[in-house]
Amino acid sequence: MQFSHDLSLKELAGKILTEPSLHMRFLLEDKTRCQQLFYQGGGISLDLSRQHLWEDVINLLLKKANQAGVQEKFAAMMAGKRVNKSENRAALHSAARNPDIPLLVNNQNIARILGDIHEKAFEFSNKVHEKKICGSKGEPFSDVLLLGIGGSRLGTQAVYEALSSRHKNLLPLHFLSTVDPNAFIAQTRKLNPDTTLVLVVSKSFTTREVVDINLSQIRNWLENAGLRASEHIVHITGKGSPGDRISESFCLEVFNIFDFIGGRYSVTSAVGSLPLSLAFGPDVVKKLLAGCREMDIHAARSPADQNLPLLAALCDIWNGDYLGFPAFAMIPYSAPLRYFPAHMQQLYMESLGKSLTITGETLPHDKLAMFCFGDTGTDAQHSFFQMLHQGRALAMDLIGVLQPPPECRQSAEGHKAHEELWTHLLAQADAFALGRSEGRPEQLCSGNRPVSIITLKNLMAEDIGRLLAFLEARTVYAGFLKNLNPFDQFGVENGKLMATELRRNFSKSSFSSTGTTGFYLKALKDGYLTFPNQNGTQDPPM
Numbered sequence: 001m002q003f004s005h006d007l008s009l010k011e012l013a014g015k016i017l018t019e020p021s022l023h024m025r026f027l028l029e030d031k032t033r034c035q036q037l038f039y040q041g042g043g044i045s046l047d048l049s050r051q052h053l054w055e056d057v058i059n060l061l062l063k064k065a066n067q068a069g070v071q072e073k074f075a076a077m078m079a080g081k082r083v084n085k086s087e088n089r090a091a092l093h094s095a096a097r098n099p100d101i102p103l104l105v106n107n108q109n110i111a112r113i114l115g116d117i118h119e120k121a122f123e124f125s126n127k128v129h130e131k132k133i134c135g136s137k138g139e140p141f142s143d144v145l146l147l148g149i150g151g152s153r154l155g156t157q158a159v160y161e162a163l164s165s166r167h168k169n170l171l172p173l174h175f176l177s178t179v180d181p182n183a184f185i186a187q188t189r190k191l192n193p194d195t196t197l198v199l200v201v202s203k204s205f206t207t208r209e210v211v212d213i214n215l216s217q218i219r220n221w222l223e224n225a226g227l228r229a230s231e232h233i234v235h236i237t238g239k240g241s242p243g244d245r246i247s248e249s250f251c252l253e254v255f256n257i258f259d260f261i262g263g264r265y266s267v268t269s270a271v272g273s274l275p276l277s278l279a280f281g282p283d284v285v286k287k288l289l290a291g292c293r294e295m296d297i298h299a300a301r302s303p304a305d306q307n308l309p310l311l312a313a314l315c316d317i318w319n320g321d322y323l324g325f326p327a328f329a330m331i332p333y334s335a336p337l338r339y340f341p342a343h344m345q346q347l348y349m350e351s352l353g354k355s356l357t358i359t360g361e362t363l364p365h366d367k368l369a370m371f372c373f374g375d376t377g378t379d380a381q382h383s384f385f386q387m388l389h390q391g392r393a394l395a396m397d398l399i400g401v402l403q404p405p406p407e408c409r410q411s412a413e414g415h416k417a418h419e420e421l422w423t424h425l426l427a428q429a430d431a432f433a434l435g436r437s438e439g440r441p442e443q444l445c446s447g448n449r450p451v452s453i454i455t456l457k458n459l460m461a462e463d464i465g466r467l468l469a470f471l472e473a474r475t476v477y478a479g480f481l482k483n484l485n486p487f488d489q490f491g492v493e494n495g496k497l498m499a500t501e502l503r504r505n506f507s508k509s510s511f512s513s514t515g516t517t518g519f520y521l522k523a524l525k526d527g528y529l530t531f532p533n534q535n536g537t538q539d540p541p542m
């Protein structure tokens with residue numbers, strides 16, 4: 001790429017979109033380039049060869065990272081500095097996986113405090129498994145129902161599903177998040193209240209859906225079955241929250257989480273360690289934490305040009321801010337990873353969905369973070385991939401798992417299925433990159449879509465920990481590169497405030513709310529029988 005010397009990232013981006021010789025199909029012919037863009041670290045690999053990258057671009061991106069001081073900021077985060085400026089808090093999710101290395105913040109060893117809570121969770125889980133803690137009728141627990149939403153549910157569910165494929169499930173976990181009564185009915189229908197342990201996970205313990213509606217429905221469900229609800233309910237909540245200051249007559253046990261670990265970063269706090277140790281036993285959780293720790297160390301200590309989460313974040317900045325891709329799709333070619341895209345949606349978009357920098361500048365529209373969405377392969381190929389091949393171009397993350405499930409060792413069909421899965425992953429990666437230049441006009445594909453391939457060795461707890469911590473560190477690095485605060489979420493508050501006002505109107509039967517909102521409130525108040533209409537009059541009952 002001779003001409004690229006002395007050009008800025010913006011000028012290079014302009015060339016990429018107009019210069020035919022820079023099409024991915026030519027870049028991929030350069031084997032040395034491909035080797036250089038294949039990275040390993042923290043127990044995973046990251047293949048950036050199908051990105052619009054070559055040495056000069058990488059160097060300019062690394063220079064940008066250096067100027068922004070992102071590695072210093074990352075180190076400050078891990079050391080407990082108050083990197084969450086708007087809330088004046090530290091962001092110490094990494095301390096939750098490193099209990100043996102003291103981390104002193106305000107004369108308190110935070111790592112030990114978090115480690116002791118894990119120990120308490122492990123002890124509690126062991127007692128449940130040993131049937132020393134049972135339901136109020138004396139029956140051993142057979143199921144765990146987790147009430148929680150957003151960061152208090154998504155990460156744990158993603159990890160639970162992933163671990164279920166390789167680790168023995170001692171107790172099944174069920175999840176109830178939304179306030180929709182259909183969800184409550186569907187979940188409780190399949191559970192026996194006598195043998196159900198309920199974990200209420202809410203950092204604030206003020207989230208209406210969880211602690212006001214679903215928890216009271218669950219209490220009634222337990223009490224109507226003749227049980228003492230308090231002996232079936234455990235709180236996982238913020239230190240000092242309303243759920244922490246509760247008397248023993250209300251719940252069996254309280255496990256604390258802290259304001260220095262945000263919800264979407266909280267899987268490796270008690271938010272995940274208690275449900276996951278109930279589900280798989282403490283040893284599996286310890287391995288999950290060890291996998292996270294390995295990636296945390298890689299993310300904190302590797303030089304920038306070998307640092308996988310930082311390189312992935314730089315790629316996000318390059319694709320979004322310079323090349324103008326509006327979104328990236330995360331596609332795990334692995335059914336057990338099916339909830340990771342949902343977890344990443346919250347992690348990435350709640351962390352980076354902001355337009356004001358830490359220093360108060362407004363980001364221009366074309367510098368806002370990309371959307372993130374996803375689904376599993378090969379299913380996604382048969383739903384929305386058509387658009388990605390020939391419609392609006394996006395960036396893609398394809399995630400593959402090297403080793404097939406152990407059951408496949410004895411089965412030729414199983415091996416064949418695993419190879420077929422990888423064939424699809426690689427075929428899609430190449431199809432997005434190379435496109436199709438021969439055939440009828442409607443068959444042509446322009447290609448040149450950026451794709452990263454992330455590979456895990458297996459789906460053991462350590463592998464899942466590495467992936468989890470990689471996604472977290474990549475998100476944090478992207479936030480630091482954009483000079484955003486990746487740890488607050490004030491936008492979410494606005495919807496909550498609006499709901500408070502509507503709830504008030506609803507209870508006063510006041511239907512003068514904005515626009516058509518009053519029509520809906522009235523229709524609901526009228527007994528759910530009619531569609532809302534403009535006149536406030538009733539349509540005939542359905």
Ligand SMILES: O=P(O)(O)OC[C@H]1O[C@H](O)[C@H](O)[C@@H](O)[C@@H]1O
Nearest residue numbers: 150151152202203204207263492
């Ligand atoms: O754990 P809770 O306090 O119930 O909060 C649950 C969720 O609430 C809000 O929607 C926040 O935006 C999320 O970050 C948080 O994870």
